[in-house]
Amino acid sequence: MLDIKWIRDNPDRLDAALAARGAESLAAEIVRLDEERRGHLKHLQDLQSRRNEASKEIGKAKASGDAARAEAVIAEVAAIKAAIQEGEETERRIDAAMTDRLARIPNVPLDEVPIGPDETANVEVRRVGTPRAFDFPVKEHFEIGEALGLMDFEQAGRIAGSRFAVLKGPLARLERALGQFMLDLHAGEHGYQEVVAPILVKDEAMFGTGNLPKFAEDAFHTTDGRWLIPTSEVPLTNLVRESTLDEADLPLRFTALTPCFRSEAGSAGRDTRGMLRQHQFYKVEMVSITSQETSLAEHERMTACAEEVLKRLGLPFRTIVLCTGDMGFGSRKTYDIEVWLPGQDTYREISSCSVCGDFQARRMGARYKVAGDKQARFVHTLNGSGVAVGRCLIAVLENYQNADGSVTVPEALRPYMGGLTTIAKAG
Template identity: 80%
Template sequence: MLDIKWIRENPEALDEALSRRGAALASAEIVRLDEERRDHLRRLQDLQNRRNEASKEIGKAKASGDAARAEAVIAEVAEIKHAIQDGEETERRIEAAITDVLARIPNTPLDDVPVGADEAANVEIRREGGLPNFAFDPKEHFEIGEALGLMDFEQAGRIAGSRFTVLKGGLARLERALGQFMLDLHTVEHGYEEVVPPLLVRDEAMFGTGQLPKFSEDLFHTTDGRWLVPTAEVPLTNLVRETTLDAARLPLRYTALTPSFRSEAGSAGRDTRGMLRQHQFYKVELVSITAPEASADEHERMTRCAEEVLKRLKLPFRTMVLSTGDMGFGARKTYDLEVWLPGQNAYREISSCSNCGDFQARRMAARYKVAGEKQTRFVHTLNGSGVAIGRCLIAVLENYQNEDGTVTVPEALRPYMGGIEIVGKAA
């Protein structure tokens, strides 16, 4: 959420930023509601001042024996009381309208973010690893998995419907190994603290990270009013909601391996084959909580941590900075890692690392305080995939496939696979 004081003082800057994102302009509505609120508060203050004065007049009238005057002023005070009560209800209505408008405005992009309407304007900033050269036509991951008898979409469909997968045997173990490998890398070498968070969260948590109210159709809602997390970003970032941190504790770095649940609303017909776009998938998430002056460097660091996963697995990838039109709602700058998939002959996104500035912190009331200072400040929050495990499994299958249909296990994963070097057909 953006600072309404900044919007009031810089309406043109807000509209210019929203224009770069291709979003609807919002300054006029915000300024109008803000002026309405401020005018209304002044009227309420005038009523309260008059009530205080009238209360004194009642005492004076009674002391002087002027009963008629006292009764008249008492009647006036009663009317003022009702007017204040009505005014407080109006104030709540205006405040709710302001909050609703602010909650639907996306974050403003940083100046160095490329301007563009969509992914076509994204800019590649580096590339790692040479593309594999096969002596055969490489297959897509679902062809490999189904031929091995270890990936079953029909069984999953009978159990849960479309966009689910059943993994068995060596592929189930390979997916588990990927998660363990990533957690060990991020906790032991990169300094993230492992967390096991709730997978069901309240409205307030979803609002805090920006999924609500704008993106409710992308989420799964439970019958008791909770939400299945679309990413561990939600519970990890909300660990600091409604808190004031000691500046000396920053940065905080959290990681978690959790399932993620997404309705994939609006994606009909996209990536319907295989595991690329699922309702349920595992992901290792990275979240950082920093002071404002440290968030830009932390963004670069987080991205390098995610890149290291792909480097250790020796998977070719490229790093892109997303354009203003392709960034997520809460981000002010985002790097995407795109891994090479030989079966598709294309790079596909496997991680997004975003700097959200104080956008989420304002929604969560997450602050920090420097020793010796009275004033508190909003923290900056960052999140990234470190990385999406399902898509990483896809990349391993396609980049490490063999002509006989087996899959070579990357060296970095062999300790987590009990020394198994080849995943072959189900027995």
Template identity: 75%
Template sequence: MLDIKWIRDNPDKLDKALETRGAPAMAMDLIKLDERRRDHLKVLQDLQNRRNEASKEIGKAKGSGDAARADALIEEVGSIKAEIQDGEETERRIDAELEDALARIPNVPLDDVPIGADEADNVEVRKVGEPPRFDFAAKEHFDLGEALGMMEFEQAAKISGARFTILKGQLARLERALGQFMLDLHTGEHGYQETVVPLLVRDEALFGTGQLPKFAEDLFHTSEGRWLIPTAEVTLTNLVRETTLDAADLPIRVTALTPCFRSEAGAAGRDQRGMLRQHQFYKVELVSVTDEDGSIAELDRMTACAEEVLKRLGLAYRVVALCTGDMGFGARKTFDIEVWLPGQGMYREISSCSVCGDFQARRMNARYKVAGEKAQRFVHTLNGSGVALGRALIAVMENYQNADGSITVPEALRPYMGGIETIAVA
């Protein structure tokens, strides 16, 4: 959430930022709503001042024996009290209206973010590794998995509908191995603390990270009023909600391996076959909480941590800086990591690392204090995939496929596979 004071001081900057995101100008509407709130607060303050003055005058009138004057003042105080009560209700409505309007505005991109409308305007930062060359026609993951008898889509659809997958045998173990490998890497070498978090959350948690109120259709909601998390970013970031941290304790780095649940409401017609775009998938999430000076460097660090997963797996990838029109709602800057998929003959996203500044912290009321300073500051938050297990599984299957349809297990995963070197039909 943006600071209304900053908006009042920088209306042109906000509207320009919204324009780069393909959103309409909103600064003046927000300022007018804030002026309405301020004017109403002035009226309430004047009423409260008059009530206090009248209350004092009642005592004087009674003391001088002027009963009529005292009665009139008592009636006035009662009338003012009713006006204040009505005014306070109006204040709550205006506050809610302003908060809702602010909650729907995306974050302001950093100055070095490429300006563009969609993914076609993203900018490649670097390529790492060489895509494999086969002397046979590369297959996509679903053809490989089904031929192995370890990946089922039809039975999953009978049970749960479209965009679900059943993994069996060594492919199921391979996905589990990927998750354990990533957790060990991030906790053992990258300094993240492994965390087990709830998968069901309240409205406030999703508001804090920016999924609510604007993106409710992308989420799964339970009949008891809770939501299934679309990413562990939600619970990991909310670990600091409504807290005040010491600057000396920052940065905080946490990670979790969880299922994620997404309705994919905006993805109709895309990647309908296979397990590239699922309603349920596993992901290792990385979250950092920093002070306001350290967040940009932390983005580079986090991205490097996610890249290391692909380097250890021997997968070719590229890093892309997202343009203003393709960035997520809460991000100020985002790097996507795209892995090479031989079956598709193209790079596809496998990780997205973003810095949000104090955007989420304002929604969560998460602050920190610097020794010797009276004023508290909002923390800065970052999140990234470290990485998505389903897409990593796809990448390993397609990059390590053999002519006979078997899959070679990358060396980094063999300790987690009980020494199995090749996945093949039994």
């Protein structure tokens, strides 16, 4: 959520930022609501002041024996009380309208973010690794998994419907190995604290990270009013909600391996084959809570941590900076890491690392104290995939496939696979 004072002082900058994102102009409406709210609050304050003065006048009138004056002022106080009650209801209505409008405004991109309408304007930052040259026809991951007898979409469909998969045997273990490998890397070498957090959360948690109200249709809602998390960014970032931290304790870094759930609203017909776009998938998430001065450096660090996963696995990838029209709702700048998928002969997103500034902190009420300063500041928050486990499984299957249909297990994963070096069809 943006600072209303900043919007009031910079309406043209807000509209320029929204235009760069391809969003409608909203500054005039927000400023109008703000003026209405401040004017109404001034009116309520004036009423309260008059009520206080009138209460004193009643005592004076009674003391002087002026019963008529006392009765008149008593009637005035009663009318003022009714007007204040009505005005407080109006205040709640204006506040609700203001909060709802502010909650739907995306974050302001950093000046360095490339301007463009969609993914065609994204800019490649670096490319790491050389795609393998195959001397046999390459297959996509679902062809490999099904041929091995270890990936079953028909069974999953009978159980849960489309966009689910059943993994079996060493392929199920390979997915588990990937998640454990990533957790060990981030917690053991990158300084993130491993967390087991709820995967069912309340409205306030989803609102805090910007998933509500705008993206309600993208998430699954339970019958008791909770939400299945679309990513563990939600519970991890909310670990600091409604709290005031000491600057000396920053940065805080959290990581978690969780199932994630997405309705994939609006993705009909996209990536319907295989595991690229699922309703349920595992992901290792990284979240950082920083001071305002260190968040940009932390963004570079976080992105490097995600890249290291792919380097250790020997998977070619490229890192791009997203343009204004392609970046997420709460982000000020986003790096996407795209892994090479030989079965598709293209790079596909496997991680997205974003710096959000104080956008989420304002929604959560998360602050920190600076030594010598009386007023607390809002923390800056960052989140990134470290990485999507299902998509990493896809990348391993396709990049390490062999002519006989088997899959070589990357060296980094072999300790997690009981020493297994190759996944082959049983029998």
